[in-house]
Amino acid sequence: MAVADGGRDVAEWLVAEGRLLTDPVALVDAFCRRLIAAGVPLQRVRIGQSITHPLLSAWGVVWTAAKGGEEYVIDRKVLATSTFVGSPFEAVIRSRRPLRRRLDGLGPDDHGVFHELAAAGGTDYVAVPIVYGNDTVQVASFVTDRPGGFGDDEAALLERLRHPLAAALEPTAMRRSAASLLRTYLGVGPADRVAEGAIRRGDVVAVEAAILFVDMRGFTALSERLTSAAVLAVLDRYFETVAQAIVDRDGDVLKFLGDGVLAIFPVEQAGSAQAACDAAVGAVRAIRDGLATGPDPVAFAAALHLGPVLYGNIGSPDRLDFTVLGPAVNLTSRLEGLAKQFDRPTVCSDPFRQAWAGTTEPLGAHPIRGLAEPQPVFAIEA
CATH class of the missing domain: 3.30.450.40 (GAF domain)
Known part of the structure; x- marks a missing residue:
C-alpha cells in the first residue's frame, strides 16, 4: 500500500x-x-x-x-x-x-x-x-x-x-x-462531582466527614513588619503548604476564607471515621512541619470535628458555590476561636476525640454560640 x-x-x-x-x-x-x-x-x-x-x-x-x-x-x-x-x-x-x-x-x-x-x-x-x-x-x-x-x-x-x-x-x-x-478552583472532590453532573442549585448530598479549619496566627503583625511582596510570598507558601498537606491525604480543600482554610476528609472515602480523623491529624502535622521552617516561620491554629455536612451546590440561579454547610461546619469554625483563646495549636471536639485513636488533653466544656449546651473541647499535640 x-x-x-x-x-x-x-x-x-x-x-x-x-x-x-x-x-x-x-x-x-x-x-x-x-x-x-x-x-x-x-x-x-x-x-x-x-x-x-x-x-x-x-x-x-x-x-x-x-x-x-x-x-x-x-x-x-x-x-x-x-x-x-x-x-x-x-x-x-x-x-x-x-x-x-x-x-x-x-x-x-x-x-x-x-x-x-x-x-x-x-x-x-x-x-x-x-x-x-x-x-x-x-x-x-x-x-x-x-x-x-x-x-x-x-x-x-x-x-x-x-x-x-x-x-x-x-x-x-x-x-x-x-x-x-x-x-484548581473547586478542589478534587467537588470538581469530580461537578464533572459527573452535580451542577444544579440545591444538588447536595449529606456526608459524614472529618472537618478541618486552619487559620494563620499573627497575620496583622506580619503585614506590618514585611513589604507587600514579602507578605504575598508568605501567604503563597502558607496556602500551598496547607493545601498540599490536605490533598496528599485525600482531603478536599473547599474554601480559602481570608487567611483561613476549610477542608473535609469524607469518611466513606477514607474507609472509616478513624481513618478520616487520622488523615486530618496527619494533615495538621504536615502543615506544622512545613510552616516551621524558612526565614518567616508561620504559626497557625487548627480545629477538628467529626460530623455530618451538606456537600454540594448553593447560591443564586446564575452563581453557584460548591461548599459544605451545616451545624458541624459552624462548630468547627468556632472551635478554632477557642484554639486561639487557649493558645493551643490544635483542638478538637468530643466526636472527633472518640473516633480518633490518638492522645488528647481535656480543656473542659465551653459555651459555643448557636448550641444550647457547653461543648467538651480537647487539645491535640499534633
Whole structure:
C-alpha cells in the first residue's frame, strides 16, 4: 500500500473512531501504529498539549516503538529554561509552521534536544503545529531511526495529518483543561462531582466527614513588619503548604476564607471515621512541619470535628458555590476561636476525640454560640 493511501486511512480513522477515544495514551498509541502500518518508519513521537493550570504549563504523550505511550507533565517553570527556550517546540509554536531537521551532521548551535535524539539513534525529525479551535498551538514531533531519514512523501504526510490529528486530540485536551480548572478552583472532590453532573442549585448530598479549619496566627503583625511582596510570598507558601498537606491525604480543600482554610476528609472515602480523623491529624502535622521552617516561620491554629455536612451546590440561579454547610461546619469554625483563646495549636471536639485513636488533653466544656449546651473541647499535640 502506498504511503498516501495509508495516510488517507489514518486521517479517516482520526476524525471518526480516534476522536471518540477518551484516553490520550491509547489514542496516540493507535495513531502511531497505524502510521507504521501505512509505511511510516517511526522511532519516537511526542505530542505536547498546553494546559490551563497554575503550576503546570503542558502535558502530553511520548510514544516509542519499544515502550508504547507514556503520559508526562511539564512544570510552568520549565518555560523559562533552555529546555524550552530555543527548542523546536518553541519554534513551531511561535512560527505556527512545520519544522524538519536531519539529525546527522548536527553542530554546536543546534538545540540540545536534537543532539539527544541523534544520540538515541534518530536520523530525521519532523515537528508540526496542531491548531485548536481556540487558536492555541500544540506540537507533535516525529523521529525516525531509518538510515536516510523520512522520505519526502512521508514527511509531507505527517504535515498533512496535523489537521485530522487536531480533530482527534482537541476533545481530550479540552476535557483535560476543564478538569484542571475545576480542580484548581473547586478542589478534587467537588470538581469530580461537578464533572459527573452535580451542577444544579440545591444538588447536595449529606456526608459524614472529618472537618478541618486552619487559620494563620499573627497575620496583622506580619503585614506590618514585611513589604507587600514579602507578605504575598508568605501567604503563597502558607496556602500551598496547607493545601498540599490536605490533598496528599485525600482531603478536599473547599474554601480559602481570608487567611483561613476549610477542608473535609469524607469518611466513606477514607474507609472509616478513624481513618478520616487520622488523615486530618496527619494533615495538621504536615502543615506544622512545613510552616516551621524558612526565614518567616508561620504559626497557625487548627480545629477538628467529626460530623455530618451538606456537600454540594448553593447560591443564586446564575452563581453557584460548591461548599459544605451545616451545624458541624459552624462548630468547627468556632472551635478554632477557642484554639486561639487557649493558645493551643490544635483542638478538637468530643466526636472527633472518640473516633480518633490518638492522645488528647481535656480543656473542659465551653459555651459555643448557636448550641444550647457547653461543648467538651480537647487539645491535640499534633
